[in-house]
Amino acid sequence: MKFFAIVALCIVGLVSPSSAYKIYKADEVNCRSTPSTSGKVVRVYTPKDEISLVCQISGETIFKNALWGKTTDGCYIADYYLKTGSDGYVVGKCKTANKIKSNKKAGPIKDDYPYKEKCDSVDKWNYYTCQCTSFVAWRINSRLKIKFHNMYKGPNWGNANTWDNAARKTGVTVDDKPVPGCVAQSNAGKYGHVAWVAAVSGNNVIIEEYNWVKNKYSVRTVPKSTFNYIHVKH
Template identity: 65%
Template sequence: MKLATFVALCLIGLASLTEGYKIYKATTVNCRSDPNTSSKVVRTYNTNDNISLTCQTSGENVKGNTLWDKTTNGCYISDYYLHTGSSGYVAKKCSGGSTGGGSTGKIPGPIKNDYPYPGQCDGVDPWNYFKCQCTSFVAWRINSRLGVKFHNHYKGPNWGNANTWDNAARSTGVPINSNPVPGCVAQTNSGSAGHVAWVAKVSGNQVTIEEYNWTRHKYSTRTVPKSTFNYIHIKV
């Protein structure tokens, strides 16, 4: 009886070690060094491969899903392609926050005016925008907090005035939708040149944004209905 109990416990332990989740929705899926589609491909999985996870984290939005799964091979796949039976976490959160694109755990970061050119509104910034404009502030945040080398011609097209950012995103495959998450870009075509802002917080149907030049050449924050903007998911 004791031997049978011991064997049963061993079998249960073995099952927990080998349990995994199946790849689906694609024939092959890339497993990357960081949780975003621009990172290095470490290996490739095939449909119905059995994948075991070490942890999960947030990362680039893939078809509406910002969750990424770190496999026992040490690389990340979008949770969109893994049949876990849940839209949320089924494993512990990876320590240190999202590492996608080389960020340093600053997504979305503190709500404060950390723009490097306050009161220095003449000339062009390193991302080829006029200083103290909304586009310059958001370009700074994308670079400093997302770790993405964003600029006026990111991935080819001209990301010029704020009212061109939605079309530039669509033309380059950058997700744009009505679903805000902290660390994405709020964008509207309203006004003569549109407006962009940094999403700092989402609460129900409200979104808190940080922005420049809503008041001329000044930093400010607002909480508004999330329907006010489109949302560009350059990384999250």
């Protein structure tokens, strides 16, 4: 495959709302306070409603679609249930203003990956570039100043779905308690997935990753329960 933090989302310089869209694939859909199913339900829409969007943002993946729309009611609805005529953005991206206390371990949220123009080669940590594993290996080296690689402390860390086992073999903590600057790890799918925990907000984590969207950088807000957490640096 593919920052102790307080995070607030706000809209900056938006244009007028888009055309109205309809609900489909469900009789009713929850519109939530955040772009994830862990967000508080603000209101419920039905196929009779005409829903106008002010912007769209990446959030929790719903049936392989991570896009959410922010409605004129100020809540977020999963794009999967909106009949927009597109699987991509139909209005502008939501602007986010992050009120985040600096955290040296997690660092800034930005695409600083050095191999983004050189995909499908082998990096210095023995991972394929533009893959999730290569990006996280880069972050561990650059942000945590740990000389991490594919054979870190002996075992082969391999694909993302074996990182948790390799971590346990080397005495690295794996748990369900995310902190900024740790590794989010999942065994889902053929190869699993790893990502960088940029911030923690309530029951959600903000992650940075590569190759969730093919060979590309992305930022998502997802429930904590989506991942295991590997604490390479305590």
